[in-house]
Amino acid sequence: MTALDRYIARLIAVPLISTLIISAMLLVLDRMLRLFDFVASEGGPVSVVWRMLANLLPEYLGLGIPIGLMLGILLAFRRLATTSELDVLRAVGMSYGRMLRVPYMYAVVLAALNLAIVGYIQPYARYNYEGLRFELRTGALGASIKVGEFTNLGDRMTLRIEESRKEGTDLSGIFVSARAPGGDIVSATAEKGQFLRTDDPDVIIFRLTKGTLIHQSPKFNVPRVLTFDAHDLPIDLPRFEQFRQRGERNLELTLPELARIGGDPKASETDRDTSRSAFHFRVVEVATMFLLPLLALALGVPPKRSTSALGVFLSIVMIVTYHKINEYAQSIGSLGRIDPLIALWAPFLVFAGLVLWMYYTIAYVPGGQPIGALERVFAKAWKAIAKRLPGRRRRAASA
Template sequence: MVLNFFPSRALALYVGKTFFWRCLAMLAMLVLVLQMLDLLSEAGDVLAYPGNGDAELWRYVSLRMPQLISRFLPFAVLLGTLVTLTTLNANSEVVSMKAAGLSAHQVLAPLMLVSAVIAAGSFVFNERIVARSTATMSAWEAAEYGPIPSDSGVKANIWVRDGQDLIRAGQISGWGNRVTLKDITIYDRRANTLISIIQAPSGRYVGPGWQLENARQFDVTRGTYRTIGTMRFGDTVRPDQFTLSSVDPDGLSFRTLREAISALRSAGRPVAALEGAFWHKISGPLSALLMPLLGSVAAFGLARSGKLFVRAVIAMALGFTYFVVDNFSLSMGDLGVYPPLIAAWAPFLLFLLVGETVLITTEE
């Protein structure tokens, strides 16, 4: 089967290397332009924090660039496919391959193999780098580009309700019964009226309930402060109400997100939107496999017919339509209209069939 798809090792290497380097060039071009535009729009906010300078701008670039690479890698593969296939067709190299007895699938086989490698690399890149940079960027933005803990698992500015009382934690770290809180504010309310405000620099879960250290209370009626010191509160407040109250799937790895979904499901929370994002962590990188199929319109058909440009435009339209449908499907999954599996996988399977149909139809 492998020999059938790659009858010529030299030809496969030539087409595969050409495709890979052009994808890399397109990705570099896209990321460079988009990073410059993004930096121009955000540099003012980064420098607005006292003490920030060139080092913080470079830090912003180092955190944003992995996100741009992950997001626009499929676009780069699509553009690389179009440039590669259009050039091969214009130089009559596709005609030579078909004259030598290669089928349409054999012509595209090197591109599919390179796309599979790119998809696997994209998944690993997302797991190892993008998830961490996204979590750190979110925490940095929440701190208005000021100092934040280096722990990427730290969450910021979480609100939890305890009966009528409202609890705000400025920073949350740890999981399970080892959750610790910092910059805590408790709004003590009775009959929808604010009675007092309790503030503490730190607290931890002692099960059941939470223990605050160096707490102070402000009496709203009297307008006076008093020092409480160590106190207990929130016997019915669980640690997962803080740690799972704002789960960002983009900032979690595949395994961590699966654990968060399991914990949320056990707590009786809705997880449909997170399950869609969970499966999209696989189907998203696999979209690179579709690009050679969707771009195959530009490869077949005689260049001298004068329709090569039209074929390239059609291939680009198919590729961009996939991204539109994919985002629409994910949005429908977030709203609960589509089941998570369908929201994540339906666009991929649909355009896989579309690509195969277009390939077979336009081969001659």
């Protein structure tokens, strides 16, 4: 690798990594607030939020990696152009194709990473995320016991806790009432309590500290009252519904599994269409990454004597719009209205043709600028807006 390649690699690395971190943080923060509300409403521990976000991270990276690659290459070439370094490289005979060597190294590595994420990692992460949601709803994560409310554990026990600290390991203000099969009723109040595991996975021990126990039975004329410093109360855990198997949704299937179902003649037509659509959607998204270096170059080099950032804005609009078109095409293909092969790859060919034309214009047409007309319209519109600004009018009057 030459000094030029290392220089371009450094120019790309900083905005690429920054974009990945910022995009992931924005998406995580947006989902984090909703997850906190969901977990709080279900009464689950706060720690489960971080586990759910970790399982959503591969899904966010599937979109963040292409955007990061695009902006990293675009901003690198924009810097070369605005500092006149690009003119020097072109003057000494350096072609755009030669300068795209390092960007395509990034594209190949990140495309392989993205293929691994969307093809293998994301399906398992999505399944784990849905499993955590299921466990929260059913109470399998301890969400069934809510502070300040009477909670039924099975058919024979009622529990109320006034306060919970340290992720539920330090409980206070406890009331518990349990019924035995013979008609006995045991009620207890305690200052503090703690759940302890046992060797039996279906039974836990509720250790009560400093409380009073009342034992009522048909055999007793008068209920027995006992004060205690410590008392262990066994609790039979309720039976929870088992979570479904992985694969009932296409998001939870890997690429080989989607290909197998899509080509299985024994599968229903709906299953084949949805599996094929999901398969082609993921492959198209990865294949698009090999077009991004060409698009980034075409949009990153502004016209001569211009520092407009229109190309940066347009690049984000184009890649997000194309992603949404692919999502719509996947939906149409899943419904069976259009063959998924045509629904997903036809927009890809149109997008590829547009990108190749833009690259050809800037690389091989003398003075060519693929968005030159948009740059001129943008410049005129900005001048018209600037003239109407109050501060601009005051400066003109004073002059």
